[in-house]
Amino acid sequence: MITVAELIREHEEESLENRAYGFWLYLMTDAIIFALLFATYVTMFSNTAQGPKPVDLFDLQHVFIETLCLLISSVTFGFAFLASVQKKLASSVGWLLITLVFGLSFVVLEVSEFLEMINEGAGPQKSGYLSAFFTLVATHGLHVSVGMVGIMMMTCQILFKGLTKPVCSRLFRLGLFWHFLDIVWIGIFSVVYLPVFI
Amino acid sequence: MYAEAMPGESAVAAMQGSLLFGRLTLDAIPFYSWVAMGGAVVTVFTVLLAVLWVSWLGKWRYLWSEWLTSVDHKRIGVMYIVLALVMLVRGFIDAIMMRAQQAIALNNEGYLPPEHFEQIFTSHGTIMIFFMAMPFLTGLINVVVPQQIGARDVAFPFMNSISLWLTAAGAGLVGVSLVLGRFSTAGWTGYPPYSGSDFSPGVGVDYWIWALLISGVGSTMTGINFIATILRCRAPGMGLMKMPLFVWTAFCTSILMAFAFPALTVVAALLGLDRTLDMHFFTNDLGGNMMNFANLIWIWGHPEVYILILPAFGVFSEVTAVFSQKRLFGYPSLVYATAAIALLSFTVWLHHFFTMGSSPNVNAIFGIATMIIAVPTGVKIFDWIFTMIRGRIIFHPAMLFTIGFIITFVIGGITGVLLAIPPVDYLMHNTTFLVAHFHNMLIPGALFGYFAGTQYWFPKAFGFKLNEFWGKMVFACWFVGFYLAFMPLYVLGFLGMPRRLEHYHNPDWQPLLLVAFVGACVVLVGIFSVFMQFYVSIRDREQNRDMTGDPWNGRTLEWATSSPAAPYNFAVIPQVDSLDAFWAMKEKAEAYSCKDHYDPIVMPKNTGVGVFIGGAGFLLGFAIVWYIWWLAALSLLAVIGLLMFRSSQKEAYEIISAETVLSIEQARVRHYPEVQSAMSERSPS
Ligand code: HEM
Ligand SMILES: [Cu+2]
Numbered sequence: 001m002i003t004v005a006e007l008i009r010e011h012e013e014e015s016l017e018n019r020a021y022g023f024w025l026y027l028m029t030d031a032i033i034f035a036l037l038f039a040t041y042v043t044m045f046s047n048t049a050q051g052p053k054p055v056d057l058f059d060l061q062h063v064f065i066e067t068l069c070l071l072i073s074s075v076t077f078g079f080a081f082l083a084s085v086q087k088k089l090a091s092s093v094g095w096l097l098i099t100l101v102f103g104l105s106f107v108v109l110e111v112s113e114f115l116e117m118i119n120e121g122a123g124p125q126k127s128g129y130l131s132a133f134f135t136l137v138a139t140h141g142l143h144v145s146v147g148m149v150g151i152m153m154m155t156c157q158i159l160f161k162g163l164t165k166p167v168c169s170r171l172f173r174l175g176l177f178w179h180f181l182d183i184v185w186i187g188i189f190s191v192v193y194l195p196v197f198i
Numbered sequence: 199m200y201a202e203a204m205p206g207e208s209a210v211a212a213m214q215g216s217l218l219f220g221r222l223t224l225d226a227i228p229f230y231s232w233v234a235m236g237g238a239v240v241t242v243f244t245v246l247l248a249v250l251w252v253s254w255l256g257k258w259r260y261l262w263s264e265w266l267t268s269v270d271h272k273r274i275g276v277m278y279i280v281l282a283l284v285m286l287v288r289g290f291i292d293a294i295m296m297r298a299q300q301a302i303a304l305n306n307e308g309y310l311p312p313e314h315f316e317q318i319f320t321s322h323g324t325i326m327i328f329f330m331a332m333p334f335l336t337g338l339i340n341v342v343v344p345q346q347i348g349a350r351d352v353a354f355p356f357m358n359s360i361s362l363w364l365t366a367a368g369a370g371l372v373g374v375s376l377v378l379g380r381f382s383t384a385g386w387t388g389y390p391p392y393s394g395s396d397f398s399p400g401v402g403v404d405y406w407i408w409a410l411l412i413s414g415v416g417s418t419m420t421g422i423n424f425i426a427t428i429l430r431c432r433a434p435g436m437g438l439m440k441m442p443l444f445v446w447t448a449f450c451t452s453i454l455m456a457f458a459f460p461a462l463t464v465v466a467a468l469l470g471l472d473r474t475l476d477m478h479f480f481t482n483d484l485g486g487n488m489m490n491f492a493n494l495i496w497i498w499g500h501p502e503v504y505i506l507i508l509p510a511f512g513v514f515s516e517v518t519a520v521f522s523q524k525r526l527f528g529y530p531s532l533v534y535a536t537a538a539i540a541l542l543s544f545t546v547w548l549h550h551f552f553t554m555g556s557s558p559n560v561n562a563i564f565g566i567a568t569m570i571i572a573v574p575t576g577v578k579i580f581d582w583i584f585t586m587i588r589g590r591i592i593f594h595p596a597m598l599f600t601i602g603f604i605i606t607f608v609i610g611g612i613t614g615v616l617l618a619i620p621p622v623d624y625l626m627h628n629t630t631f632l633v634a635h636f637h638n639m640l641i642p643g644a645l646f647g648y649f650a651g652t653q654y655w656f657p658k659a660f661g662f663k664l665n666e667f668w669g670k671m672v673f674a675c676w677f678v679g680f681y682l683a684f685m686p687l688y689v690l691g692f693l694g695m696p697r698r699l700e701h702y703h704n705p706d707w708q709p710l711l712l713v714a715f716v717g718a719c720v721v722l723v724g725i726f727s728v729f730m731q732f733y734v735s736i737r738d739r740e741q742n743r744d745m746t747g748d749p750w751n752g753r754t755l756e757w758a759t760s761s762p763a764a765p766y767n768f769a770v771i772p773q774v775d776s777l778d779a780f781w782a783m784k785e786k787a788e789a790y791s792c793k794d795h796y797d798p799i800v801m802p803k804n805t806g807v808g809v810f811i812g813g814a815g816f817l818l819g820f821a822i823v824w825y826i827w828w829l830a831a832l833s834l835l836a837v838i839g840l841l842m843f844r845s846s847q848k849e850a851y852e853i854i855s856a857e858t859v860l861s862i863e864q865a866r867v868r869h870y871p872e873v874q875s876a877m878s879e880r881s882p883s
Contacts, residue, residue, distance in 0.1 A: 007800045018354065019354070022426045028456070036461055043490055044485065044487060129485055131478050134477075153842055
């Protein structure tokens, strides 16, 4: 005869596995959103309407540092996850906080880039091209910001609940999300910025 | 009216209006036409009446704790279908108003001002697709799929509740637009530049955008939920090729939902950015390109028609087999045809704008791709016909809908293949021929299927059968009404009548439009019969109880449970080793065995968080439509807060004790002797 506690544990385990699976599916739907934004960006590339062109807009150094921040944050998230697997609570929280710092730097750099462009009169209202640029890049930035809220929440959960199974499983999913955003950024870097510099 | 943003003005549109109420003023109440005012009054009164009625019955607590907060897939499914039926009435009122207008508006203005007529065809199309058909099929999938695969629930019960309430929030936004402000006049596809702020400065298009965005997120989540449910929660032994056909169609529909709806999200969001933040994705000036809109919306839009139709195909497959009392003919071919249709549906979107300037070669490729879809569809038609051949057909209303569908759908398919020929499309594009064609697909191909599904699965959801006389009335009226209402439109299309026409000067058109109006009146009787059927069946429910859980001598697992199914569906998860799993159990005489001991069962507990998220989603949409930014920020924070609250909470469970399970199961098998005699009477030789 099975006890209720065992039944609940079984149920919980199954539902955590389902969630990991469902999260992959969610990432696919999100990937489609980005793919369509990329396609829109590419089709609007030359629709600058006598406004500023891509070559006039970007600063390689700025973008390079941005990229570096995000790539490093992905690595540090990896460390946080590994620490959580080894049940090292303090080190996991530490790496999460470091990730948060890099994520925050990324967002701050991005916002400063946006503000600079808007001040120079190259805001999203200027042309179809700029609308597409801002929408694509800001959608990614918005995702990163959501991810940072997630990191803060997970930090609290780890501190208050410890590295329980549900917490670890959430951390795993947040990690998928974070690395996914890295991949999207590499796409943005290669499609939006790189062609301008080469 | 509203402060109008002048074209080319550089200030961001979103800055207009007062701090507290944005651009919402008393002008929002529709004083501009007595018909619109009437609509507003009727809407408000209907809502008030519903509230009073529930209060009078004293059922608020019951409604809240048993239904609205439920995470049980069966109850969520029922709520989806209730929403769909309400919206069917709303959408149909729009339809018959248009039919009445066109019946009288020869050489005069009719009774609807042009702007109001435009709102009506837009809201009719939007409501019928997003808030009638989508909830209807989602509801059926919810009620049936977990039971057909031998599962206790969906993979993500809580997310299921969020999906429902986001859909309801979208429907609510369309409803509010009747009372405050106006609805879009840009048609159900909202093509820019007309739908941009230069030409449609009011709130109408914004209502449309936010209704679609919010309910679209719900549909995406439903898609994810059912892909996961079908792939991960099947009973042991049920391989993919042993899934009932309805599960297969639900699976393909879910894939389409998850992978097509993001395109709708993107296109609606970009249009919203154009309108609210003065961007230039689709404007005429400053580098906008409206062809991007046409492509994006139809990349979602064509898969969408298969989202609507595939589940109906699933229903027809189940119904044909059961009411022909035979195995489904050509199960593998039906599966492959379904999958092929789902795949091909992503490759044909351009046929919606053949006339918009692609090169002949591009048009030819998409035309051919479109025609190819007719092949798997034809395969299905033959499979259903072969299932019926030499079967002992029972003319239950569900079966009548199926037969009516097969006959009518073939006509629609033929006109579809006609339209797939680009030169022909150049002639017929934007005429009533097209209107006839897509109604010819959607009414028999989708709605008849949902009606058949309702007739067929109602006992499983509620424990008693629907009245068959009124069921036959529903069928007869919709069938006859459909032909009367839409066959004239084919002819009118050949006579050159454009769609979306408010009044006209060609006397040749009027007789046919009068016939179409009569058809709509017949459909009105059909809609009346739908509700009459529910009323009569509920009144006589004691005579029509389904005691055994298997009223039609069914073949699939959902009939292996009591009616209505217990919250947990299956006391013991069944072991499946063939297609038609329940039929096999009956043949082995295992269907009605009862153990003398069961394990307790763990189910997720109800939660109100989904309702609150839907409510906050509604407020968010409403606030952005009216530029009430403080409310928008607040509701967004509420959504985030609710999600964080939920994810940091410990999962709560409902434990169903072993004794309760035992008593439910015993009640079901108590009636086994009756079943046995009924079965030996009815089963084919
Ligand atoms: C028997 C009931 C129905 C009647 C009498 C009816 C009638 C109409 C009429 C008169 C129009 C406008 C045609 C025009 O542009 O000239 C229309 C448009 C439309 N209908 Fe229906 N309809 C019915 C059911 C449905 C259903 C069940 C659906 C979908 C599931 C649907 C979807 C649409 C759509 C998408 C449009 C296009 C709206 C637009 O032009 O933007 N209709 N219908
Ligand atoms: Cu299409």
